[in-house]
Amino acid sequence: MGQSLIDIGLSGLNAAQYGLSTTSNNISNASTPGYTREVTEYAEVNGQDTGSGFLGRGVSVTTVARQYSQYLTQQLNQATAQGGTLTSYNAQAESLSTIVGDPTAGLTTQLTTLYTGLQTVSSDASDPASRAAALGNMQSLVSQFNTLTSQFNSVSAGVNTQLQGAVTSVNQLASQIASLNGQILTQQNTTGDAPNQLLDQRDAAVASLSQLIGATTTTNTNGSINVSIGNGQSLVNGNVSYQLATVPSATDPSELTIAYAVTGAGGTTTNIPIAESNLSGGTLGGLLQFRSQILDPQQRALGNIATTIGTTMNAQNEAGVTLTGAAGGPLFNVSQPVITPATTNTGTGSLSATFGGPTLSQLTGDDYTLSYDGTNFSLQDNTTGGAPVPVTFDANGQANIDGMTLSMSSLAGVQAGDSFQINADTRQAGTTMTMATTDPSAIAAGSPSASATAGSANTGTGAITVNPPPGTDYQGALLTGNVTATYSDATPPPTLTFVQGTAGDPTPSVTVTTAGVTTTYPPGTPVPYTAGMTMTVGGVSMTLSGTPVNGDTFSLVANNGSGDNTNVLAMAALMNANTMGNTTFSGAYSSFVGAIGNAAQTSSTASAAQTTLIAQVTAAQQSVSGVNLDEEATNLLTYEQMYQANSKVIQAAGTIFDSIIGITT
Template sequence: MSLFNIGLSGLNVAQNALTTTGHNFSNAATPGYTRQSTIIASAGGQFTGSGFFGQGSSTVTVQRVYDGFLTGQLRTATSASSELSTFSSQISQIDNLLADQNAGLAPLMQKFFAAVQTVSDTPGDTAARQGMLSAAQALTGQVKASSDYFKQLQDGINTQLTSSVRQVNDYTKQIASLNKQISQLTAASGGQPPNDLLDQRDQAVSELTKLVGAKVVVQDGNTYNVFVGNGQPLVMGSESYDMTAVPSAADPSRITIGYTLPNGNTVQSEDGSVTGGSIGGLLRFRSQSLDQAQNAIGRLSLAIGQVFNNQHKLGIDLNGATGTDLFSLGQPTTYANANNKSNAVATATITNAGSLTTSDYSLKFDGTNYSLTRLSDNTVVATSTSLSGISADGISVSLNGPMSANDSFLIQPTRNAAAGFGTLITDPAKVAAASPARADASTQNTGSGTAKLSGVAQGFTQLSGKITAKYTGAGYTFTDALGNVVTPTSTAASGTGTDYTFSGLTFHFDGTPKAGDTFTLSSNSGATADNGNALALAKLQTAKTINGTSSFNDAYASLVNQVGSDAKSASIASESQDSITTQVTSAQQSVSGVNMDEETVNLLKFQQLYQANAKVIQTASTIIDTLLSIG
């Protein structure tokens, strides 16, 4: 091996190293670029009688300065950051709506019941009655606005999921294509790594993990297989399998994630199986926060509406007519599963708004029994073997025909109920503030007996005429205006007195009457100053009407506190995860990133190496010229 060739080999090595260093410099700001290093080795020695003389150096390969463990950590951290960031930004929108002191429901509920209290104070004041109706309209308007906002968020999630799935498919196709190119170029180059393509593939995987939590399995040393969910493949070698955004089989109003299997079939993902990335954050927000908030507002509207309507119908208005519904109520939503084999239709009705939960329900048939499952805790709350109906938690579900085995229905009692919340009364005179009946003692009574209207049952009938109650010394007899005996529909002892009921109106007689004392029971029509029913309506504000434990304000405050707590926790978790991701990024970049100072040192080192080897060649040339001149 000549000195000239040794110098030339060093010159080539130095040039290759300078090229690699220049490549690092030019890609210092390229996303996903991994610093490259020229691997130099001795060309070996040649045996002579005087020993082995070196033959110079050679470039073995150009390889990435790459740490697979740190890169995997960074993918996981990035996916978690994206999920938490998406969840936090989404739930903050609900938190801002519910906690708003001006646009929230709490101040409007307070204003409404304050207006009801004003009516109870001045029941004959038309302005007070109009104020109550206006407050009711403001309350229902805000409930509807909240419902519309939640519906927009649901639609927005559907749109975002569809868009994100398209991006996922673009990346998986890119990864599969890069797998193929990398395999081909590696084979064609005799095993030399195509570093820039490897960087492009890692960058594509990194972008993919921002969208969805993906697991990467390296096959045969250089091929990436990518899986999501419960092991569903997205990339297998040079083949990619599309993720799909399809209407849910259980609820066609919402988009869910599906997969295209290697055999070409498409299946929907199970709830909770898709996590990580912005897609995981959207799905988590929808199932854990948005659905619950929407259901809670729906339940609140049903509770206020049904409880208030029931009490309002126990009074009479300024025209003497029995009260009617003040609020219109939304209805439960029922969806037949797309895979059902029967044509049965399920219908759900609200039987008791005060017993409602904020959960959805599933009605299933196993071939023998119908079961109603509360999905929030996966508890079977009712079973039946007949089609006559199945009831629990304030709802009743009936069928128009038999279900086939394994058929199912999704029941959403409160999800869209707030959209149907409205006011039905616009005439102030129709506010039923007065009690429907009264009991008046005769001025001729000598005893200390008392009588009053103590209870009104739903569906009562107003008294058509006056009823005279006369104490005989042993009890009361009841006669109408013509002297005919009127028999109470029921009589029952109550405390120290006795209750007598006439067509749903219960009068309580107490005290110590004397024989001959009389009381007149009559309709309260025309009593514009009576506030008996208005007082009962005002008391509903603090009554524990929801599951016997919460008032309307309590239920709303619980929702606000829950959402606020979740939003704060999500924000803290997101900031914490971002910090972790930053640390992992720094660790990965400390190994694989381009360090300008280090590359500058390398540039100078290889420049000097180049110059030194040029001197070797120059020296070899001088020696040859000298030898030739001697010859």
């Protein structure tokens, strides 16, 4: 009996010691990240049949178990992944919002200053000082576009750097998890017990991985775990890990995207890009979402503003005349779409494209593919992935769509299956934009015009009227001299013949458009007359009406417009016109700034809400797995008393044993 009491007491001492050790370990690791509270689990030792019933034989320690909830841990990892997404997204959005929100970096002031400068030129179109100031305002606007776009490029480069760092960390964690899987299996197979410390390390690695990238874990029957990302790509399979890589994007080599590294039988690694839409969690997902949802679209919006300003200002300046009386030229250098024919093309058609035309207000700044199926042309927006839209070229081989004028050199030469890549991406338009002139006199403040009168000796009712300046539709050379037109009906059909109005003046060609068909008559060639006809003579549009009489004359006197201000007023008016859809340049810029600010504010609110959710899930998880020092202090006292009580049992057993020995002796 005494010996059995000693055995029972020793088992109790052993159990108490395990409990004390476990509790002490919990207390020591109360602040250790990733530590899971442990408890000692006991079981009664099988009793001994005494003939009068089974007598207990003490207690055994079955295991030291982690207080672990797989459900709560997975919930926490998911919340952490979403938190990582929102945190990185918001950090980038806030940074971009700070850039565009800086009053010194805005375009509104430059646009207002330019408008004022053009108005000043209009008050005295021949004043070189006001012209120089207006040109300086244009240069300031260009510099602001350059600076803003460069800052966007810096943010983009920062995203690339962060993606590279995150991928490196993901690969390290994947290797660590695979290694821990192997160690856990080895120890389990050797001892039959769960290695709690290794399990904690693995859970901590998975938690860190979840913060970096949305990952899904599954537990195998042997206790190892598998980790997958994206649309099912395996990152960890047992004790084997796979690697990710950053590679240049197929659509924009300046941007890095994530690829899955596949190693072939020969040891060659192939990087297979993962669709960014499948990487929606963690820091990586937040960076990719920020770039696709804010950075790229808003940089494109900025580029659209730069392109539209440059294109419309150039067109208006080209519609006027300079201080020297010459035809106006471009004020800004604006990048144009780049065309790349498919290498499989079999036709002889050649495509070119420029920004501008009647659809300029619909400019998207996207990339496209123009395809021909043998009957119809269609345009696919590669940036948005929208459905292809039909494109119809006119008889001159031109089509206007999405802010571009497309020109096909040989429609008949295009063959079925031919296609053309149109790189119309405007994200770098603000960087490449420069001034096309440094000469203040190049501002075409005046409008090319002419005055027309009927001859004083005319006997018919014919009347000539000069049409208003054609503005941005102006074509042809300026009328550089006076012209006289003589009406003749001596030989049907009646004609008008244009000759020099003054000795030494050039004789211009004449262009007549009837029913959409344009005919150009060489200088001095009789032009068939129809009442109400509209002609373009030396770039000046005029209309001849009424019934002239044979021999009647009409004079067209040139006015080079060098002292005129009508065209510079038209340029100033562009600043307040709805040139960008249904808004002005300033309105478009305000929408651009507002979109970034709203995104930053929305993501900040979402990030704060997610932080609260993470705290709630963490509290739930810690209520199971966390160390409660008050509880552990109570356990410490319990096990201490248990130890003391079992010591008394052993002491009593020893006394009994000594008494028995004394009797026998």
